[in-house]
Amino acid sequence: EREDGFVVVGRLVPEKGVRRVIEILGDVRKEKPVHLHIVGRRERTAHAREVEELCRRNRDWIHLEGEIYGPEKAEFLARHKYGISGCRNEAFGIAVAEMVKAGSIVWVPDGGGQKEIVAHPGLVYSGRGHASALILAALGEPAAETALRYHLEARADLFSSARFVEGIRGIVRGFLSEEN
Numbered sequence: 001e002r003e004d005g006f007v008v009v010g011r012l013v014p015e016k017g018v019r020r021v022i023e024i025l026g027d028v029r030k031e032k033p034v035h036l037h038i039v040g041r042r043e044r045t046a047h048a049r050e051v052e053e054l055c056r057r058n059r060d061w062i063h064l065e066g067e068i069y070g071p072e073k074a075e076f077l078a079r080h081k082y083g084i085s086g087c088r089n090e091a092f093g094i095a096v097a098e099m100v101k102a103g104s105i106v107w108v109p110d111g112g113g114q115k116e117i118v119a120h121p122g123l124v125y126s127g128r129g130h131a132s133a134l135i136l137a138a139l140g141e142p143a144a145e146t147a148l149r150y151h152l153e154a155r156a157d158l159f160s161s162a163r164f165v166e167g168i169r170g171i172v173r174g175f176l177s178e179e180n
Contacts, residue, residue, distance in 0.1 A: 002081040005035045007104065009077075009095035010087060012040060012048035017086020017109070020128065022054055022062065024084070027132035032139050035061040037080065039068050077102035082135075090114045097159040105148045107135060117159070120151050 006025055010016035018038060025036050038055065042048055042064075055064045068076055077083070083099030083106035090096070093114030099106045100117060107123050108114040109131075115124045122138065125131035138145045157163060 002103075003035075003079055004033070004082075005037060005080045006082045006084050007037045007039060007077055007080045007099065008084050008086060009039045009098065010085070012038075012043050012051050013045070014047050015087060016040070017088060018051050019054065020086040021084050022051075022058070024086075024125075024128055024131040024135070025061075026058075027128065028135050028139070029061060031136055033061075034082070034139070035063065037063045037065050037076075039065045039073070039076065041067050074098070074102060077104060080104060082106070084131075084135075085109065085114055087114070088112065093117055100152050101156050101159055103149070103153070103156070105138065105145065105152060107131060117155065118152065119155060120148065122148060123152075 006021075008018055008021045010018060012018060018040075022036065025034060028034055038051075042052070052064060055062045065076070077099055081104060083096070083102075083104040085093060085096050085106070085108045087093070088109045088111045090108075090112040093108065093112065096106055096108055096114040096117045105123070106118055107125055108118055110124050110126045118124060122134055122144070125134055138148055
């Protein structure tokens, strides 16, 4: 029941790589009719204005959503099949973890901690051409897409609030047992 669309989450700043994502999905669109939603804060910079102009010129497939938070954001992410990050060296990538938790198949650059979130060579790209090739391979093969979805579903539990709470409780229990 999900849209055949991609979501990228991040501020409109150069390091988030939103322009890179637009280029990658522009290449994918030559073969598959996907669309893109950009979720994040609009900055008042020349770079942000350039991205906004790209969105205006491609309004038939790029949608600049702005900021979305909380349950509304989780529901929005869950309505889309795919996610993508353009940030090359994200320390962790909470947006990637949120998309994985929402059930999206997410592609990430080969750098930073986000590749450890997806933990699959079919989801980690080294550049524009590699990214579009990986995406097209998955979108063109239902079995491959299903395998990636199952892989990420198993990874999603690693980022659940219940797991986080249990980890903190374990640390506290360990600390308290050392005190005695």
